Amino acid sequence: MFARKGYVLALLALLGLSTTINATLNFSSRESRIIAGSTAQFLVRSAISNFNGTLEISDVDATGNRIAGTANIAFEDGILETNYSASCSMQARFTGAYNRADGDTITLAGDAAATPDRLRFEAGASIPAINVTTAYNRIEGSPIFTDESVIAIAASSAVELAITTKFNSTITFAAASGVVTLIDSLYLDDAAVIAGDGKIDINGKSLHLQGKETSWATDLVFTNAGDIELHSKTTLSGTWYFSDTSGDDATVNGNGNILEFGAGGIIHVEQGVGLALTDVVVRNLGDSASYGQFIMDDGTATIKLSNTSLLLSENISWTMGAMLVHGSDCTIVTAGYTLGFDSKMGLSVDNVTLWYDTLSSGDEKNIKYTPSGGSETDYADDGAHINYENNGVIRCAVAGAEDSISYSSSSTMTKNEVISSSRTMTFSAAATLTGGGYAIEWARGSSGANAMVLGANAVTLTGVVLKNFHTAGVSGIANLSIGDDVSIELAADESITTAWNFTGSSTASTIYGKGCKLTLGVANALNISNGVTLNLQDVKVAGITPTNDIEIACAAGTYSTSKLVLKDTQLEFAGEYPFAEASIDISGDCLFGGRTAAASFGLRTSGTMTILADSTLTIDRNFTFTYEGRPIAGSSNANGMEKIVFTNAVTSRLYLNGCEFRTSTTGAKLSGGRLVIDDKVTFSSGAHHDASALKIDTDLTVEILAGAVLDMYGYIEYAA
Known part of the structure; x- marks a missing residue:
C-alpha cells in the first residue's frame, strides 16, 4: 500500500456533518489526507485543481456516496483511496481528473x-x-x-x-x-x-490473446509486434495490419492453434516489414473478399513460415511481396486449388521441405510460377521467383506421388530425396553415391524403417546430409560406408545395434545430435578407419564400454592419424574405457561422466587431447580420468607428459568436479590453460620418483572454488 503517514489536514465529516468545498486546497505532502468517513458527505460544488494529497472515501453503501456534488477533482500526483467493500476498493496514485459528474x-x-x-x-x-x-x-x-x-x-x-x-x-x-x-x-x-x-504498439513485448475461441472483426494496426500469442482458435474477419517493427520481425505464434479467416479477413504486411507465422494453422485462405487474404505492400514485405500450415479455399495468385519457408517444415493444403507466384512475388525455401497436400485430388504441381501475361510453369528452383536455399525443397505430400529410387551403379544426386518404407532408395549393385550437398531424409518413426535397401551390396555415401538417420532405416547397414563430408542428423534418441562405419579420408564427417542421445549397443559401434576425422556435435553418447566403443582402427606398430572433435557433447561411460588411439579436440562445453562405479576414461593414446579456445572439458562427479604417458606421435615430448593441450591460457578450461584425476608411473604435465577445482577432487600420482610426478606448471591458472577440496596422493609438483 502507499504510505498513510502524514497530517490529516481536514477531518471534514467524521461527525456526520455535510461539508462544502469550493476553494483552493493546499497539502504539505502527498500523505496529508481528507477522509470522507462512514457517516459523512463531502460536497464538492466547485472543481478542485492540483489535488496533491490523499482523498480517502470509505464505506459507501446503497444509501449514497460519501462524495456529493458534480464538480470534478483534478489530481496532481495525488492519491485516491476508496474502501467501499472487500470487492470494491482502490488505492491509486495519479495525475488526472476524478469525474463526479460522470459516474x-x-x-x-x-x-x-x-x-x-x-x-x-x-x-x-x-x-x-x-x-x-x-x-x-x-x-x-x-x-x-x-x-x-x-x-x-x-x-x-x-x-x-x-x-x-x-x-x-x-x-x-x-x-x-x-x-x-x-x-x-x-x-x-x-x-x-x-x-x-485502433492501433496497438506491442513495443517488442507480447500480446497474449484469450484462452477461449474468439472472433476479431475490427481493424487493428500492430506496430513493433514482438509477438502475438494465440491460445485458442481465433477467427479474423477484420484486418490485422502489421506496420513498423524497428528492425525485428513481427510474430504470430499460434502455439498449434487455428487462425481462421472469416469473409473479408485480411493480414496486411507493410513495406519493409517481416511477419513470422509460427506453429499455426491458417484456414480459409483465398484471393477474394469471400475468404481471407494476405496482402503485402511490395517486394520488401515478407511473410515467414515455420511449422505452419496454410489451407486454401480457392485458387490464389500472389502478385506482390515475398514468402520465406524456414526453421521447420511447412504444409500448404492446396486440395485441388493452385497457389501461384507472380513475377513480383518470390518464394524461398531454406533448409526445410515445403509440402503441398492435394488431399483427394491428384498431384497437379499445385504450386506454380504465374507471371502476368506469361505462361504458368510448375514449381522449380529458378533462383529468383522460386528459390531453394541450403537444400530446401518443395514436395507433394500425396502418397505415391513420386516413385521409389533405384541405383545400379555409382551416381550423383541432383536434388533432395525423402524416403520411407513406401518410397525406398534401393541399391542393386555396389556403388558410391555422391550427394553434392543434397539431403536424404528418412520419414519419421516406423514409416522410415528399411527406407534405404542395400542387401549385400557395398555402398559408400559421400558429400550428403542424412536427415533423421537411424539404424533401422537401412536394410543391410553393415555394408554401408560413411565416407567423406557426410552429415548425420538425428531426429530422436537412437541405439546403434549394428556398427556405423566411417571410412572417409580427406573431409570430416559429422554426427549432429540436436540434443538427442546416441547409445552404443554393439561392439565397435562407431567404427572409425585410420585417418578419419569424426565430429560429434550436440549429442550425448551413452553406453560406452571397452567393447561397445568408439573404435579407432590402427595397424600394429603404427599410430592413428584419426581425430574425434567433440563440440557441446557429453560422453557417458558404462565401464573402464581406454582411449588407445587418435586425438581428441574439445570445442564448446563438453563433459565426461559415468553411471557406474567402474566407469572411467583412460587417455592412453599417442595422440593429444586439445582443449580449444572458449571451451571447457568437465570431468563429472565420481568419475575417474586416467592419464597414461605414452610418447606422443610426431612430438619432441618423448615421455608423453604433455598430451593435454590448452590452446588459450584464459578460455581453455579443464573443470574437475568431484572426480579423480589419476596419472600413471610416467607422470603428466598441465600447463598454459585454466584448471578449475570444484567439490572434492583427488589428484593421484602413480609415479615412483619426482621426475614422473604430476606436474602443475606455474603458467596454468588454478581456481579452487568456494568449499572445494583438493586431495593429493603421490608425487605432485608445482613448478615452472
Missing part, C-alpha cells in the same frame, strides 16, 4: 510526453472506468478489473499500459487514430474485449 470515472488528459497523466494502481485495487482524451497518458500496476473497468480511448489519444495482471475488461477505440502502447506484455483474459478500430 466516478477517471479522465487522463496529459498534454506533454515529459509530464503524462499517470494512473498507478496498488496491487489488488479495483479499477474504475477510464477515459483517455489526449496523447500522453499511462496506466500501471496490478489492479483488479471489473465489468465497469472500461478503458475508452478518444480519437487521436493514446495510453501506455504497464499492467502486470490479466486484463478481463474492455478497451474501446473511438477512432482508428487511438493508440495503446504496451510497456509490459499484456495477457487478455477470456472476458477481455478490444472494440473499435
Whole structure:
C-alpha cells in the first residue's frame, strides 16, 4: 500500500456533518489526507485543481456516496483511496481528473510526453472506468478489473499500459487514430474485449490473446509486434495490419492453434516489414473478399513460415511481396486449388521441405510460377521467383506421388530425396553415391524403417546430409560406408545395434545430435578407419564400454592419424574405457561422466587431447580420468607428459568436479590453460620418483572454488 503517514489536514465529516468545498486546497505532502468517513458527505460544488494529497472515501453503501456534488477533482500526483467493500476498493496514485459528474470515472488528459497523466494502481485495487482524451497518458500496476473497468480511448489519444495482471475488461477505440502502447506484455483474459478500430504498439513485448475461441472483426494496426500469442482458435474477419517493427520481425505464434479467416479477413504486411507465422494453422485462405487474404505492400514485405500450415479455399495468385519457408517444415493444403507466384512475388525455401497436400485430388504441381501475361510453369528452383536455399525443397505430400529410387551403379544426386518404407532408395549393385550437398531424409518413426535397401551390396555415401538417420532405416547397414563430408542428423534418441562405419579420408564427417542421445549397443559401434576425422556435435553418447566403443582402427606398430572433435557433447561411460588411439579436440562445453562405479576414461593414446579456445572439458562427479604417458606421435615430448593441450591460457578450461584425476608411473604435465577445482577432487600420482610426478606448471591458472577440496596422493609438483 502507499504510505498513510502524514497530517490529516481536514477531518471534514467524521461527525456526520455535510461539508462544502469550493476553494483552493493546499497539502504539505502527498500523505496529508481528507477522509470522507462512514457517516459523512463531502460536497464538492466547485472543481478542485492540483489535488496533491490523499482523498480517502470509505464505506459507501446503497444509501449514497460519501462524495456529493458534480464538480470534478483534478489530481496532481495525488492519491485516491476508496474502501467501499472487500470487492470494491482502490488505492491509486495519479495525475488526472476524478469525474463526479460522470459516474466516478477517471479522465487522463496529459498534454506533454515529459509530464503524462499517470494512473498507478496498488496491487489488488479495483479499477474504475477510464477515459483517455489526449496523447500522453499511462496506466500501471496490478489492479483488479471489473465489468465497469472500461478503458475508452478518444480519437487521436493514446495510453501506455504497464499492467502486470490479466486484463478481463474492455478497451474501446473511438477512432482508428487511438493508440495503446504496451510497456509490459499484456495477457487478455477470456472476458477481455478490444472494440473499435485502433492501433496497438506491442513495443517488442507480447500480446497474449484469450484462452477461449474468439472472433476479431475490427481493424487493428500492430506496430513493433514482438509477438502475438494465440491460445485458442481465433477467427479474423477484420484486418490485422502489421506496420513498423524497428528492425525485428513481427510474430504470430499460434502455439498449434487455428487462425481462421472469416469473409473479408485480411493480414496486411507493410513495406519493409517481416511477419513470422509460427506453429499455426491458417484456414480459409483465398484471393477474394469471400475468404481471407494476405496482402503485402511490395517486394520488401515478407511473410515467414515455420511449422505452419496454410489451407486454401480457392485458387490464389500472389502478385506482390515475398514468402520465406524456414526453421521447420511447412504444409500448404492446396486440395485441388493452385497457389501461384507472380513475377513480383518470390518464394524461398531454406533448409526445410515445403509440402503441398492435394488431399483427394491428384498431384497437379499445385504450386506454380504465374507471371502476368506469361505462361504458368510448375514449381522449380529458378533462383529468383522460386528459390531453394541450403537444400530446401518443395514436395507433394500425396502418397505415391513420386516413385521409389533405384541405383545400379555409382551416381550423383541432383536434388533432395525423402524416403520411407513406401518410397525406398534401393541399391542393386555396389556403388558410391555422391550427394553434392543434397539431403536424404528418412520419414519419421516406423514409416522410415528399411527406407534405404542395400542387401549385400557395398555402398559408400559421400558429400550428403542424412536427415533423421537411424539404424533401422537401412536394410543391410553393415555394408554401408560413411565416407567423406557426410552429415548425420538425428531426429530422436537412437541405439546403434549394428556398427556405423566411417571410412572417409580427406573431409570430416559429422554426427549432429540436436540434443538427442546416441547409445552404443554393439561392439565397435562407431567404427572409425585410420585417418578419419569424426565430429560429434550436440549429442550425448551413452553406453560406452571397452567393447561397445568408439573404435579407432590402427595397424600394429603404427599410430592413428584419426581425430574425434567433440563440440557441446557429453560422453557417458558404462565401464573402464581406454582411449588407445587418435586425438581428441574439445570445442564448446563438453563433459565426461559415468553411471557406474567402474566407469572411467583412460587417455592412453599417442595422440593429444586439445582443449580449444572458449571451451571447457568437465570431468563429472565420481568419475575417474586416467592419464597414461605414452610418447606422443610426431612430438619432441618423448615421455608423453604433455598430451593435454590448452590452446588459450584464459578460455581453455579443464573443470574437475568431484572426480579423480589419476596419472600413471610416467607422470603428466598441465600447463598454459585454466584448471578449475570444484567439490572434492583427488589428484593421484602413480609415479615412483619426482621426475614422473604430476606436474602443475606455474603458467596454468588454478581456481579452487568456494568449499572445494583438493586431495593429493603421490608425487605432485608445482613448478615452472
